[in-house]
Amino acid sequence: MTRMTVLFVHGAGSAGAAAWPHQAAVADPGWQFLTRVGVADDAVRDCGRVLDLLRARGGGHVVASSYGANAALLAAQHEPGAVRSLVLLEPACFDLARGMPAVEEHVAAMTPVFAVADDVSVPDTEFSRLFAAATGMPPPDLPEDELREATRRLRAIRPPWGLGLRDDLRLPVRTLVVTGGERPLYEETAEALVLRGARHVTLQGAGHRVQDDPRVLDVLRQHWAD
Structure with a gap:
């Protein structure tokens, strides 16, 4: 049986598997959790780390939370052949939503x-x-x-804007955005991504740490199955 590679990229809080306790508890063999290097995250630097890990496994899916969504989307823009799909949880990709x-x-x-x-x-x-x-x-x-x-x-940490995200008309890979439906900041960012081809799912009441909501795992597996 082929192992499906999935790389989970944390936000600005906890890192590695600690940032994804519910996913780590049921992790399939091909799942990996990006660790933090240095004092803080840097989306541009971590884009390279994401691509290195995916290349070593022949590509894979990426799930990223909040600030980490910038590194994930940068990786997809730089090398879409390595990123099979994206799931962005309450993404802080504010470069794509400027003006809102x-x-x-x-x-x-x-x-x-x-x-x-x-x-x-x-x-x-x-x-x-x-x-x-x-x-x-x-x-x-x-x-x-x-x-x-x-x-x-x-x-x-480097601020989550001015990071070099390209304002492309279409996203380079299949992308799902998941938000908690509560904070306009992230709903506007989701709207900007939908305009570029993403699909948007709202898990009302999930809060900013969407990955802690028990409904998320089904959403992820359905996205990969599709």
């Missing part, structure tokens, strides 16, 4: 936060508060050492 109101509001709110990421006079607790406020989320309630590590990662 919620996306522009988010970029405007986050730009000054990223501008002080390297400012040592801004302590981690303050940066974490600024980042959370700009995303419309409450500050994370974490022990000091975990907060320091999480904030260090957020300070080092």
Whole structure:
């Protein structure tokens, strides 16, 4: 029996199998979970890592969450022959949705936060508060050492715009977008991807971490079967 290669690409939070606990618990032999290298993710660098892993296996499907969707889509644009299909969960591919109101509001709110990421006079607790406020989320309630590590990662991440995604008329591979139906920022991004040929499924109430919703596995398997 041929093993189907599926590569799971995490978002800006947990990495590797820890970012996909429900999928890792039932993983088929051909499933792989991209790990993080360095302090933080970099979509341009990680695009190369995605392609290296897929080439080594003769190609495969990619499932990516939030920030990781940028690396996945960059990989499909650079080498569509290696990427058999994409599933993008609440994708932060904001380059393709510029001009839409919620996306522009988010970029405007986050730009000054990223501008002080390297400012040592801004302590981690303050940066974490600024980042959370700009995303419309409450500050994370974490022990000091975990907060320091999480904030260090957020300070080092490349913003999810200006990453070099091509504004192609059509997506280069079969693409499914899955959102939770709650945040306009991601619904607008899904709309922009649909305009380029993606299919969109809404799992109402799934939240941003769509991969934690028990309905997702059936959606994934149906997409691969199609």
